[in-house]
Amino acid sequence: MGTKKITVCHKRNDCIGCGSCSLVAPDRWQMNEEDGKADLKDGEWKGDEFVVAKINEEEYTKNKEAADACPVGIIRVD
Ligand code: SF4
Numbered sequence: 001m002g003t004k005k006i007t008v009c010h011k012r013n014d015c016i017g018c019g020s021c022s023l024v025a026p027d028r029w030q031m032n033e034e035d036g037k038a039d040l041k042d043g044e045w046k047g048d049e050f051v052v053a054k055i056n057e058e059e060y061t062k063n064k065e066a067a068d069a070c071p072v073g074i075i076r077v078d
Contacts, residue, residue, distance in 0.1 A: 008063050010040045010051045011074035021066040021075060028055065028063055 017036040043051040067075040
Protein backbone atom coordinates (compact mmCIF):
# COMPACT_ATOMS: atom_id res chain seq x y z
CA MET A 1 0.00 0.00 0.00
CA GLY A 2 1.17 3.46 -0.77
CA THR A 3 3.94 2.12 -2.95
CA LYS A 4 3.42 2.75 -6.61
CA LYS A 5 4.19 -0.04 -8.98
CA ILE A 6 6.68 1.11 -11.55
CA THR A 7 7.72 -1.03 -14.47
CA VAL A 8 10.81 -0.65 -16.59
CA CYS A 9 10.65 -2.21 -20.02
CA HIS A 10 13.61 -2.79 -22.33
CA LYS A 11 13.27 -3.78 -25.98
CA ARG A 12 16.59 -5.51 -25.68
CA ASN A 13 17.05 -6.83 -29.22
CA ASP A 14 17.13 -3.26 -30.55
CA CYS A 15 19.82 -2.12 -28.11
CA ILE A 16 22.81 -0.63 -29.92
CA GLY A 17 25.07 -0.94 -26.88
CA CYS A 18 25.84 2.75 -26.47
CA GLY A 19 26.19 2.37 -22.71
CA SER A 20 24.22 5.48 -21.73
CA CYS A 21 21.73 3.67 -19.51
CA SER A 22 24.47 1.98 -17.52
CA LEU A 23 26.18 5.33 -16.97
CA VAL A 24 23.02 7.07 -15.82
CA ALA A 25 21.52 4.23 -13.78
CA PRO A 26 24.27 1.71 -12.98
CA ASP A 27 22.27 0.19 -10.13
CA ARG A 28 19.80 -1.16 -12.64
CA TRP A 29 21.68 -1.35 -15.96
CA GLN A 30 24.83 -3.21 -16.87
CA MET A 31 26.53 -3.78 -20.19
CA ASN A 32 26.73 -7.41 -21.25
CA GLU A 33 30.29 -8.38 -22.10
CA GLU A 34 29.25 -11.07 -24.53
CA ASP A 35 26.83 -9.36 -26.87
CA GLY A 36 27.54 -5.72 -25.94
CA LYS A 37 23.92 -4.92 -25.18
CA ALA A 38 22.52 -3.56 -21.95
CA ASP A 39 21.06 -5.89 -19.35
CA LEU A 40 18.24 -4.76 -17.12
CA LYS A 41 19.25 -6.17 -13.76
CA ASP A 42 16.69 -8.51 -12.23
CA GLY A 43 14.65 -8.20 -15.39
CA GLU A 44 12.61 -11.01 -16.86
CA TRP A 45 11.87 -11.71 -20.49
CA LYS A 46 8.28 -11.14 -21.54
CA GLY A 47 7.94 -12.89 -24.85
CA ASP A 48 11.02 -12.62 -27.04
CA GLU A 49 11.16 -8.84 -27.41
CA PHE A 50 10.97 -7.23 -23.99
CA VAL A 51 12.74 -7.54 -20.68
CA VAL A 52 10.82 -6.03 -17.79
CA ALA A 53 11.53 -5.31 -14.14
CA LYS A 54 9.60 -3.82 -11.28
CA ILE A 55 11.37 -0.94 -9.60
CA ASN A 56 10.65 1.13 -6.53
CA GLU A 57 9.94 4.84 -6.41
CA GLU A 58 13.48 5.70 -5.37
CA GLU A 59 14.72 4.27 -8.67
CA TYR A 60 12.19 6.07 -10.81
CA THR A 61 14.16 9.24 -11.56
CA LYS A 62 17.36 7.47 -12.54
CA ASN A 63 15.56 5.06 -14.80
CA LYS A 64 13.55 7.86 -16.37
CA GLU A 65 16.88 9.55 -17.10
CA ALA A 66 18.13 6.33 -18.64
CA ALA A 67 15.04 6.19 -20.83
CA ASP A 68 15.59 9.79 -21.91
CA ALA A 69 19.27 9.10 -22.57
CA CYS A 70 18.64 6.07 -24.76
CA PRO A 71 19.31 7.19 -28.35
CA VAL A 72 17.03 4.55 -29.83
CA GLY A 73 14.19 4.99 -27.38
CA ILE A 74 13.85 1.39 -26.28
CA ILE A 75 13.55 1.96 -22.53
CA ARG A 76 10.14 2.68 -21.11
CA VAL A 77 9.30 3.57 -17.53
CA ASP A 78 5.61 3.38 -16.61
S1 SF4 B 1 20.88 3.55 -23.65
FE1 SF4 B 1 19.57 2.28 -24.99
S2 SF4 B 1 20.83 1.71 -26.74
FE2 SF4 B 1 22.19 2.50 -25.16
S3 SF4 B 1 22.89 0.66 -24.09
FE3 SF4 B 1 21.12 1.44 -22.97
S4 SF4 B 1 19.33 0.39 -23.85
FE4 SF4 B 1 21.05 0.08 -25.25
